[in-house]
Amino acid sequence: MSKTITLLGSTGSIGTQSLDVARMHGYTIFGLAAHSRIEILQKQIAEFHPRYVAVVDEAACDRLEAELTGMADAPRLLRGTEGLRTLAAMDGPDVVLNAVVGIAGLPASLAAIESGHDLALANKESLVTGGHLVTDAVRRKGVRLLPVDSEHSAIFQCLQDQHSAKRLTKILLTASGGPFFGMKQDQLAGKKKEDALKHPNWNMGAKITIDSATLMNKGLELIEAVWLFGLPEDKIQIVVQRESVIHSAVQFADNSVIAQMGVPDMRIPIQYALTWPDRLPSPVPELDFAALKSLSFDVADEETFRCLAACKKAIRKGGLAPCAANGANEEAVRLFLQDKIGFLDIGRLVEGVVDSQSFGGDYTLQDVYDCDAMARAYVRAHL
Incomplete structure (x- = not known):
């Protein structure tokens, strides 16, 4: 079953395990996002060849930009929290998986939903901090909210x-x-x-x-x-x-x-x-x-x-x-x-x-x- 995914928080525990699943089933990775762990992110880029990559931390983004310079088929680099939101909203994936840690994941969740994407949610803080904003947006846009936490x-x-x-x-x-x-x-x-x-x-x-x-x-x-x-x-x-x-x-x-x-x-x-x-x-x-x-x-x-x-x-x-x-x-x-x-x-x-x-x-x-x-x-x- 072919599927295209944008993965936010790709270098964390949930992110790396999500890529295990993507690897097994041959899923296409449209975009990856990380906070600052660019060493792991570089290996993911080399394996999955995403079209877009977002890095929240500015200093880490500068380091990755230098590493990507001159690289064949390098992904387009998006910067900061705005880059994370931009990636979450982009057309291209069948589903956005949000594995960002903490309240930083809320605006990305809202951006994905408002853009009409189904959202696989591992960022529980999106619902904890902005529950009615998220659920209202899901109802209004008619998208699916798919829980990733093991209990949910x-x-x-x-x-x-x-x-x-x-x-x-x-x-x-x-x-x-x-x-x-x-x-x-x-x-x-x-x-x-x-x-x-x-x-x-x-x-x-x-x-x-x-x-x-x-x-x-x-x-x-x-x-x-x-x-x-x-x-x-x-x-x-x-x-x-x-x-x-x-x-x-x-x-x-x-x-x-x-x-x-x-x-x-x-x-x-x-x-x-x-x-x-x-x-x-x-x-x-x-x-x-x-x-x-x-x-x-x-x-x-x-x-x-x-x-x-x-x-x-x-x-x-x-x-x-x-x-x-x-x-x-x-x-x-x-x-x-x-x-x-x-x-x-x-x-x-x-x-x-x-x-x-x-x-x-x-x-x-x-x-x-x-x-x-x-x-x-x-x-x-x-x-």
Whole structure:
């Protein structure tokens, strides 16, 4: 099945695994975008020969431009955040896959949708920070929003029977529990980035791995699920599934439950977003039930992991509260990775900004940016 893709965030974990899928199926890469890792990007250009490449960081863009000078069939180079948006909006691909990290992915998501592209979304912050902007644009333009996160892909897969989907009553959103599952606050107080970056099941980038350790990632995914599937927060239950084999499940009006299972490998949900509604052979091994032996379940500890509690509070408040939570978390994680704050400070600061205002009401894209800046300033002022 021939397909042409624009991949935003190509040098990160999701981006490189997306190219594994593209390589296996012979997909054409129309455009690639990265922030600053041009060494990886150059190898991708040499293999996939995109027509366009966007680099957000100006210094990295200058370095890549020098490397591309004189190169036969060199791609056209687009610069900065505007270049990222321009690439997302360009005619040519069948689907745009947005794997940019953080709120920086929101304008690219909107640009892709407004240009009439189907959007495979791995950038959960697009929905967390600008949920009504994204979903309104999807409805208005009549495009498809295809989830890439493993949990949301699992839910999406379980809802393919449209008649049954109308009887959805609960979402069971699974979590690995991260590296600190079962610990209490006194045990977490001295944890450093080296501890938090040791995820038990998934191979991910630094920011999302820290978010998994704090359970912020699960809070963001809960907010994303509200926008994607139309259920309120109190109908989405967080279930700790330590083996990361059940990726999520849904419950219907008759209390039957359907779950999606597979090995913990992001190439399954990436590929399903690109091939939907078809299923093709994937580069992922099959699930070996003989080796699996057992599955375990538990509940998420919101009293200890305050980021999750803060995200639930934020989506209940509505408006820009989720945006504030996300901005505070991005700033707090940045400071934690620089050893400037402690692990528990992340949850304290995220919860603090959510409690600081009411945040209700409609908003514009500029309001999103202003709220994000406010949340980051709140964190720096409350160290």
